[in-house]
Amino acid sequence: MIRVRLPDHLCTLAGAEHEVEIAIDGKPTLKTVLDALEMRFPALKGALRDPLTAQRRPFVRFFACGEDLSHKSNDLALPMAVINGNEPFLVIAAIAGG
Amino acid sequence: MAGVRLLAGTRKGAFILSSNEGRKRWDVAGPYFSGWEIYHVNGSPVNPDRLYASQSSGWFGQHLQRSDDGGQTWKPVGNEFVYDGIPGTHQWFDGTRRPWEFKRVWHLQPSLLDTDEVYAGVEDAALFKSTDGGVTWIELSGLRMNDTGPQWQPGAGGMCLHTIMLDPNDPGQIFVAISAAGVFRSNDNGSSWKPINRGLVSNYIPDPTAEIGHCVHKLAMHKSRPEVLFMQKHWDVMRSDDCGDNWYEISGNLPTDFGFAIDVHAHEPDTVYVIPIKSDAEHFVDGCLQVFRSRSGGNEWEPLKKGLPQRNCYVNVLRDAMAVDSLESCGIYFGTSGGQVYASRDSGDSWEAIVHDLPAVLSVEVQTLP
Numbered sequence: 023m024i025r026v027r028l029p030d031h032l033c034t035l036a037g038a039e040h041e042v043e044i045a046i047d048g049k050p051t052l053k054t055v056l057d058a059l060e061m062r063f064p065a066l067k068g069a070l071r072d073p074l075t076a077q078r079r080p081f082v083r084f085f086a087c088g089e090d091l092s093h094k095s096n097d098l099a100l101p102m103a104v105i106n107g108n109e110p111f112l113v114i115a116a117i118a119g120g
Numbered sequence: 121m122a123g124v125r126l127l128a129g130t131r132k133g134a135f136i137l138s139s140n141e142g143r144k145r146w147d148v149a150g151p152y153f154s155g156w157e158i159y160h161v162n163g164s165p166v167n168p169d170r171l172y173a174s175q176s177s178g179w180f181g182q183h184l185q186r187s188d189d190g191g192q193t194w195k196p197v198g199n200e201f202v203y204d205g206i207p208g209t210h211q212w213f214d215g216t217r218r219p220w221e222f223k224r225v226w227h228l229q230p231s232l233l234d235t236d237e238v239y240a241g242v243e244d245a246a247l248f249k250s251t252d253g254g255v256t257w258i259e260l261s262g263l264r265m266n267d268t269g270p271q272w273q274p275g276a277g278g279m280c281l282h283t284i285m286l287d288p289n290d291p292g293q294i295f296v297a298i299s300a301a302g303v304f305r306s307n308d309n310g311s312s313w314k315p316i317n318r319g320l321v322s323n324y325i326p327d328p329t330a331e332i333g334h335c336v337h338k339l340a341m342h343k344s345r346p347e348v349l350f351m352q353k354h355w356d357v358m359r360s361d362d363c364g365d366n367w368y369e370i371s372g373n374l375p376t377d378f379g380f381a382i383d384v385h386a387h388e389p390d391t392v393y394v395i396p397i398k399s400d401a402e403h404f405v406d407g408c409l410q411v412f413r414s415r416s417g418g419n420e421w422e423p424l425k426k427g428l429p430q431r432n433c434y435v436n437v438l439r440d441a442m443a444v445d446s447l448e449s450c451g452i453y454f455g456t457s458g459g460q461v462y463a464s465r466d467s468g469d470s471w472e473a474i475v476h477d478l479p480a481v482l483s484v485e486v487q488t489l490p
Contacts, residue, residue: 031155031180035196065196069180073200081179115179 025110036063050105053096081116124445125487129158132479136191143465146474160483164230168487174225197254204261211273220244229284241281245298260310268332275299275335283339287346300335319367338439340382342389352382370418381442386450390417395437403436427471440483455481
């Protein structure tokens with residue numbers, strides 16, 4: 023299972039806890055984890071990625087094991103520590119306010 | 121027992137304010153979708169328990185919510201708004217070309233006949249329709265593909281389709297308003313459209329009487345007389361007696377004819393309400409909050425201020441933030457940028473605040489419940 027941490031607003035939208043567990047069929051990549059997250063919580067469709075282009079929203083970033091994955095290939099395999107559940111996959115929203 | 125339910129969209133969530141026919145005591149529920157911008161919440165005239173809410177965020181995009189129990193519970197429905205075909209371009213503020221790009225839903229108008237039918241007015245300006253309760257959306261692209269579409273340009277708030285009015289006597293007739301393009305009418309269920317802006321004069325555009333380019337802020341009609349339309353324009357309060365074919369000014373003795381909101385009394389088709397503000401920069405009038413009422417269909421206006429703050433008040437009322445109920449003694453409601461929702465249960469003669477401290481109010485709709 024992959025542990026995914028969500029920002030507050032997306033917890034409200036999805037009716038989800040801050041950390042959720044996602045099962046993935048096949049190779050765990052950035053794309054497959056996001057696909058699985060949207061499958062488990064359909065309300066998140068369009069919140070992380072544009073629903074039409076599947077492009078990451080500009081104020082959203084993805085991190086794992088201290089690494090920024092936001093600009094990596096969608097097909098990049100996630101770090102082993104995320105795959106085996108030792109580390110969470112982080113969805114980070116841009117800081118509001120100033 | 122009859123009652124009313126106010127649906128308030130705010131910068132940080134939605135609120136539902138309920139009362140019985142007396143409208144003296146109010147229950148306030150919410151915030152729903154706390155922390156999200158709720159541009160509009162509206163209920164089905166066919167089934168008042170069916171509500172739709174437009175939920176959006178600069179971070180996480182547009183979402184649509186639906187309730188089937190009068191707002192007690194909600195579920196997300198469809199948020200895929202795909203322009204028909206290749207969207208093409210419209211004018212940007214500086215006259216350069218910009219591609220049509222979906223940003224958010226400004227206004228939701230449920231059908232007068234079918235619970236599952238609902239229209240959405242969006243930015244960049246287009247009209248969408250759902251026939252399955254908001255799950256899927258199809259653009260009524262005859263509007264955007266109208267010959268004038270490439271000339272449309274945004275107002276400061278964005279190029280938004282903010283008003284949708286359905287003719288209760290003629291289901292095929294639909295009116296929409298777009299900032300800053302103007303008013304458009306369809307007589308074939310939304311398939312084809314024509315601009316209906318003759319008579320509008322906008323001195324802030326290069327050709328003040330152009331066919332399109334007018335910053336129409338809001339339209340209103342009385343259901344018994346849908347051929348008569350009222351308009352609050354960027355400047356000027358206007359009226360048409362022929363379904364929008366021709367417009368004439370009815371600002372009359374208003375202290376200023378700039379404003380956003382306009383509405384019509386539920387039982388008196390010639391009684392109209394506006395909330396004037398000084399200008400596009402000064403969204404207030406000398407520290408006083410006043411509603412103006414005309415009982416003659418325009419031109420003669422009286423200030424209504426009993427119960428409203430008359431000093432040190434600098435709030436604004438946005439275009440979708442005024443509504444009327446249809447109880448025997450007509451109730452008038454509006455929400456402000458300061459988070460107050462004011463109510464009058466005597467057609468505007470006197471007012472009181474239902475709530476003082478909501479987030480900035482973006483929209484107010486009212487449902488009159490049996």
